[in-house]
Amino acid sequence: MRTSKLPDVGTTIFSVMSALAAKHNAVNLGQGFPSFPIDEAWGMLMKKYIETGKNQYAPMPGIPELRKVLAQKYSLFGSYDPEGEITITAGATQAIFTAIQAFVHPGDEVILFAPAYDCYAPAVTLAGGKVKWLYLSHPEYSIPWEKLEEAITEKTAMIVINHPHNPTGTSLNEGDMKQLAQMISGTDIVLLSDEVYEHILFDGKSHDSALKYPEIRNNVLSVFSFGKTFHMTGWKMGYAIADASLMNEFRKVHQFNVFSCNTPVQYALNEYLENPKNYLELSSFYQNKRDGFLKQIEHPKLKFLPCTGTYFVLADFSDMSDEKDTDIAIRWTKEHRLTTIPCSVFYPDGRDHKVVRMCFAKDDETMQQAAQIINNLTF
Numbered sequence: 315m316r317t318s319k320l321p322d323v324g325t326t327i328f329s330v331m332s333a334l335a336a337k338h339n340a341v342n343l344g345q346g347f348p349s350f351p352i353d354e355a356w357g358m359l360m361k362k363y364i365e366t367g368k369n370q371y372a373p374m375p376g377i378p379e380l381r382k383v384l385a386q387k388y389s390l391f392g393s394y395d396p397e398g399e400i401t402i403t404a405g406a407t408q409a410i411f412t413a414i415q416a417f418v419h420p421g422d423e424v425i426l427f428a429p430a431y432d433c434y435a436p437a438v439t440l441a442g443g444k445v446k447w448l449y450l451s452h453p454e455y456s457i458p459w460e461k462l463e464e465a466i467t468e469k470t471a472m473i474v475i476n477h478p479h480n481p482t483g484t485s486l487n488e489g490d491m492k493q494l495a496q497m498i499s500g501t502d503i504v505l506l507s508d509e510v511y512e513h514i515l516f517d518g519k520s521h522d523s524a525l526k527y528p529e530i531r532n533n534v535l536s537v538f539s540f541g542k543t544f545h546m547t548g549w550k551m552g553y554a555i556a557d558a559s560l561m562n563e564f565r566k567v568h569q570f571n572v573f574s575c576n577t578p579v580q581y582a583l584n585e586y587l588e589n590p591k592n593y594l595e596l597s598s599f600y601q602n603k604r605d606g607f608l609k610q611i612e613h614p615k616l617k618f619l620p621c622t623g624t625y626f627v628l629a630d631f632s633d634m635s636d637e638k639d640t641d642i643a644i645r646w647t648k649e650h651r652l653t654t655i656p657c658s659v660f661y662p663d664g665r666d667h668k669v670v671r672m673c674f675a676k677d678d679e680t681m682q683q684a685a686q687i688i689n690n691l692t693f
């Protein structure tokens with residue numbers, strides 16, 4: 315039998331844990347998606363654009379109206395031409411895949427930081443590239459700058475960053491971004507910047523997009539997700555922004571990857587984006603969720619690590635047990651009916667810092683139930 319080019323890849327942990335949660339009727343803080351309804355306005359918008367006939371292929375890069383609105387949205391960070399520098403994609407996942415296929419040639423090296431979101435490394439493998447793993451320093455999960463400097467060679471085609479960061483809930487600051495910019499400015503390394511949680515930052519922090527740094531304008535391709543911002547992960551819509559020199563190349567792959575993305579959703583998004591309130595209140599919305607959840611936790615031994623962005627928080631159980639995090643996650647699901655994601659699955663070597671990821675993008679009742687279970691955990 316012919317094998318795929320990813321013969322060793324199994325089903326993602328998110329599917330495995332969600333199936334286990336369903337089987338045991340567990341409170342599911344595993345997979346990262348909101349459990350509450352989307353804005354009712356979406357129903358009307360979608361109906362409007364389907365009924366007015368916006369049902370055929372959109373232009374390859376996306377409808378011009380939506381790209382124009384996005385250019386305005388990001389004018390805060392820099393001037394990006396909607397015509398040649400913004401492309402609508404089928405979620406951030408497709409943007410990431412397309413970027414990696416476009417820029418990584420066989421034998422090229424791509425630097426990834428672990429723990430890492432799971433779709434980067436397989437895309438590099440499919441492109442014939444080689445992943446060079448670096449490890450964020452535990453428990454702050456900061457970039458190991460010296461190691462990064464050593465890792466960059468003439469074979470480095472791409473560095474992937476993700477901030478705010480899944481699974482750790484940390485974020486990069488201006489100092490980090492400047493340091494990174496200094497390292498790659500003047501090279502032809504592509505900085506693929508996964509910014510899907512751009513609007514979920516807490517305690518007064520603001521998002522430091524890679525698009526903000528003119529010295530690396532020719533290096534940066536940033537990807538974003540409407541799914542994360544508007545609580546509709548199932549619609550799988552996102553976009554990529556980059557200088558025309560990179561975007562031209564990106565589109566050469568995009569056009570054969572999906573050609574174009576869902577037309578009525580693009581029109582609906584265009585109208586919905588007219589009101590910035592629809593995304594500017596996201597940080598305070600999720601900060602209330604984070605604080606409301608953590609306030610209810612009274613467990614003496616489970617320690618929650620600082621969470622400055624995203625809708626994930628890490629819980630350190632090392633004072634409770636020295637079991638593997640994967641075993642704990644399965645056991646809590648089966649015996650306590652609480653599902654989390656073990657952080658070791660985000661590492662290529664499965665290293666285990668005894669932390670599990672909890673998603674707090676859930677309705678208040680679910681979070682209350684979760685807190686109650688956590689407070690009664692004995693191992």
Ligand SMILES: Cc1ncc(COP(=O)(O)O)c(C=O)c1O
Pocket residue numbers: 346404405406407408431476480508510538539540541542547550551552
């Ligand atoms: C860091 C990160 N990047 C990308 C994605 C995928 O985004 P989308 O659903 O828009 O494809 C996710 C989804 O969980 C994510 O956490």
